[in-house]
Amino acid sequence: MPSSSNSNPREPSIDGECMDKADPEQDTRAQLARLHAENTALKARLREYEEHFGEPADTFDTKAFLTSRPAEIQWSPEGLLIDWSPEAEQLFGWKREEVLGRPLWEIVIPPGVALEQVRLGIQVTLTGQLASARSSNTTRDGQLIECQWTNTIARDEQGVPHAVLSRIELVEQDELDATLRHSQTFLIALLNNSPSVIFVKDTRGRYVMINQRFLDILGATHEEILGRTDSELFPPDVAAALQNVDTAALTAGEPVQYEEVIPTTEGLRDFFTLKFPVRAPSGKTLGICGITTDVSDRKRAEADRLALQEQIIEAQRDALRELSTPLMPIIDGVLAMPLVGAIDGIRAKEILETLLAGIVREHAHTAILDITGVKIVDTQVANALVGVARAARLLGAKVLLTGISPAVAQTLAALSLDLHDLVTLNTLQSGIAYALRLKREGASPVRRPR
Structure with missing residues (x-):
């Protein structure tokens, strides 16, 4: 008999098994649920991006990010700009028509750099010895940025340079931080492995930097030395002598070399000391640096050598006396x-x-x-x-x-x-x-x- 309208919707398959008929409403609900979940996940990722970068994600220039290329500029042997790419406009903030014909140092070199130093860098670049270099540069709004320069020299048939093509890439902050940390680690290792005492005092005579050799000789810690003056660390006569040399070096503005006797954990020791002023790029005196080498053993060996030499000379004199x-x-x-x-x-x-x-x-x-x-x-x-x-x-x-x-x-x-x-x-x-x-x-x- 024919089935009624409320009969079971399951129909036999070709192989005799039954299968469900498609339900369009149920499929729609499933797709909506899936899209909702994906939307929620995207919003969560968006919040993570904003928290990480500190700015809304919609300000991120995806096109610029995907199509970013190094900035390219060309300049003459005299340092005058003759080409300026769109990427250079984006990196430094200057339009092409604003920079062409102007000196390179007016556009990308920080104001504090001496013109003589810039011209020397240009000459070195033209010799081919500066094919790649890292440099601090400035943007139109005065912001300092760290850039990696790759320079290619264009020469005429006689081999004379007529232009320089520079590809400039912005060095990422993470890389800068890593480089800085590496430099600091290397500098600290260099100071602490030096056999000489190395220290820096400010203009008031307070120790602001000391190496491990300094601490070993005095048998002290950083906390006991940093921020203190010679008057707080040495006997009055020794402190006065040290301060007089500091004053002489700072007044003369030139290195001073001399020998001195310093009390140490091993008693009085002889030292050969070099002191020189420490200046900021602006020329302002920041303090004085000293490099001191213990020469006690060398002087003792020299005295022993002279004594032995005198004995030999005396023996030779006796022999000559007998012969004469x-x-x-x-x-x-x-x-x-x-x-x-x-x-x-x-x-x-x-x-x-x-x-x-x-x-x-x-x-x-x-x-x-x-x-x-x-x-x-x-x-x-x-x-x-x-x-x-x-x-x-x-x-x-x-x-x-x-x-x-x-x-x-x-x-x-x-x-x-x-x-x-x-x-x-x-x-x-x-x-x-x-x-x-x-x-x-x-x-x-x-x-x-x-």
Whole structure:
């Protein structure tokens, strides 16, 4: 029988199973619910965006964001702008017609930068040595921005630059912060790993920066040093000396180098110090920086080296003295001292001391001074030889002077010296023969004084 109007809507499928007929109203309600959920999620994301960026999302220029490109400008070797892209207009706020023909430094360089510095940068860029650089620039409204410049030089057929194409990209704040943190970390590590003491004081003499070496030497902490002056940290005499040098460096406006003695945990130490004024870009003096190196060990080593050198020199002097005044026993009771070279006051004294000591040591009765190798005999030399003879006579020894040349004999005669304490002979051989004859005749040896 035919089914009634309120019969079951399920109909058999081809394979014999039943399936639901489509319900348009139910599908619409499901789509509305899904769109509502998506709309709620988008609103939540919008709120997150506004909270993060601090501005309504509808102010964000999506088109500019998606199509953003580096700003491009061209400028002549003289620094005059010859092209200015729309991206440059957006980045710096200047219209193209406002900047063409004007100097680069009037548009993008901060006012505080010296013109000489700008021109030097242009010259370096034209040599190709500044292909990429980071620079602080200024916008039309005076805002400072950090930019990355990439420079390409256009040259003519002779290789002469005729234009520079600069692509300029804004450095994001996150990157700037990361760079700044890296620079600060590197600077702190550099200061604290330095073997030298490094510090900065303000114009009132208060320590505003110190490194770890400073703390180690004084055995103090940052809290005990920062904000204090030398008068609060050192004895009055040391503090006054430090302050005088600070004043001299600040007054002169130039570096000052000097050595000083500072009390440390290891006692008084010697330091070599360099101090120089610290200035702001405007030229205003902010304070004074000091770099101090402990040279105590080096000075001690230098003193030891000098002492050793003096010992070596003294040993060499003794060796030369022995060579310059050689004393040789000929036979029992007879000594010979051949002299060579010039005889001055110092050497005359050495001859005297060596000969007298040898006479006593060898119990000698005869000493032969051979001056064959002495070319010049003047009043000083003659008096020295007479003095040696007289001193030897007091010890009971006779002095024979041999090797007298005709010229020396004339000099001695002209000086009218009393030579009765000397026996003069012309050769060393004759002197030795004379001494042997004295020994055979029974000359008495000299006894050691008691």
